[in-house]
Amino acid sequence: MNEHRNPQRPTRLGLARRGYSGVIQRLAAHGAGSALPDAELESRLIELGFVEGARVEILHEGIVSRDPIAVRVDNVTIAVRRREAMAVIVA
């Protein structure tokens, strides 16, 4: 209900649940906890369409720890682990 009254608070895509929808604010690979170097993780995310302003929606979650997640990024669906999705700040 709160979400409807106020704009959503920025959060990491890796923390969001199924059904969440928002817009990418920025990428913050540092401290996301991925095994990849920060620049490499950002490059890969951009290559798959995770750029600022893109609309995202979490469509599906995996069975173990709700991981990985299937994310609609504009008009593409990308499967990604929550660990990497932590680098995507959405609101």
Add this chain to the structure above:
Amino acid sequence: MEARLMHLALVGTPNSGKTALFNALTGSRQKVANYPGVTVERKEGSFVTPHGRQVSLVDLPGTYSLRGRSPDEEITRDIVLGRTHGEAVPDLVLCVADSTNLRLTIRLLLELKNTGRPIALVLNMFDIARRRGVSVDVPKLSEALGVPVVTSIAVRKGGTADLLHLTDQILSGTAPKSGENRWRPLTVAELRATQREADRIIAATVSLPTRPDTWTARIDAVVLHPIGGLAILLLILFVMFQAVFAWTQPLMELLSSAFDGLGQLVHDVLPAGLLQSFLQNGVISGVGTVIVFLPQIIIVFLFILLLEDFGYMARAAFLMDRIMGGAGLHGRAFIPLLSSFACAIPGIMATRVIDNRRDRLTTILIAPLMTCSARIPVYTLIISAFIPEREVWGWINLRGLVMFGLYAAGIASALGLSFLVKFFMWRDYQPAPFMLELPDYKMPRVHSVAIGIFNRAKMFLKRAGTTIFAMMVLIWFLASFPQPPVGAHDPAINYSLAAHIGKAVAPLLEPVGFNWQIAVALIPGMAAREVAVAALGTVYAIEGGKEAAAQIGEVLATKWSLATALSLLVWYIFAPQCASTLAVIRRETGSWKWMALTFVYMLVLAYSASLATYNIALALGAG
């Protein structure tokens, strides 16, 4: 003027329909090989343009950028840049885009432009895009990008006419000019800027639909359901095994009797003697026994290709990612491992999709434990001979159930091994990221699937016709020479070289319940697993005459105990009975160490598992 052969290259992101376009353009005029020095698959084909120009087309590995994160992507980059020794520099690079999803390809195209190569953009799957409400201002897009743009529908007859016409236009008259190569790896900031530029161009020239593909959403709601989706995945695998085992039977029996008939014909026409024995027992019965299994190999690849074309493979990887992650495997390992069910060799080669070296090595190590199609002949033979044909619980075929059990044992041991590798060898290891596009579902096309199956069947028959044939002749020679002395009473094979070798190895295999005939068959079985079936046939056919050759299974049932049969089945789950697999592992890992490790661990597993099976079976009274 004699027109020279023109070289075209297809570049595109994964799932752009690149392969469908390649198939549509070249049809069956394809050559599949490897790039020298690396084991990246090189797909080349040829076609003739409407103006009669000869064109050679290479289908480069799919990539999102030219950064070259994996050996496949390096091949794509180096060929486009003309850096690969012995490869023609492409006269024209065709950048293939899925028209329903232009963002990623347009960015790739902007990066490609920096290489200075002549480029054209192919808007593939244009029919689907139009149906979904995507409309593209093609001339404006072409102007904005500064490259020719053409639409195509690879899967429809005549759907590539515009592309062929454009190819002629670009290649005719003046040779296309190559610009200066200004390409260098993009920084994160440049990548972002390029994507913004791509998005700006798309916003100005393309109107996108507001809603996603409803069919894909509906299907995904079911097949990506955490529990329902896994149940469906298991069901698909189960149906696949039942199909491989049960549906192919009539065709296999037909092939089998055809080869028997051919052998009988040779027997009747030729005088008794060495030549007759060589042709009937060595050549026809040997190669025939292997070719009979072609229907099963076709069925396995039919399933894999259909699932791949439909778009399900990526979903399967999604469902399996964390489950496989628990065993220390990457979700992307699912596709190589599933391919290993057909043959470990393409499976091991497919591990190239895994970027991380450790993930990749683990997958390579366990891939040979997946039940490959070459084991099917061995399993089928023994199961038919020793497991009664009946239904359990009303509808499940008992033989199919045993087959399923053998597959399950392979999978379980593979997961267990992977867990051990992760735990003992790479304790400090952080899992590599799993990032994968889930493409919209597409109806698989008969043409594309048929070409895929045809290529695989050709590879299998080539093996049957070369390696296996050579091994069969060798086996026949070993089993026929030296000839028995005049007045000998024992069967002729007891005097042969094969018997000497088999008997020399037999004491080592006696504890697991193998007799010397099995020992003889296992030696050539190193060349290819299925050869062991033909070898057993040869060994027993020569021992018992042609009636035995027709019914190897019946002979085995009378000569082996159930314990021996079960022990051999278990042996085949684990044993490193394939020299080609070992050779591919050496090539893929670039080290003898990994090959030796694979060989030793599989041998130890096979011996101990067979030893346990044999003794338990004996204790239960199956001796």
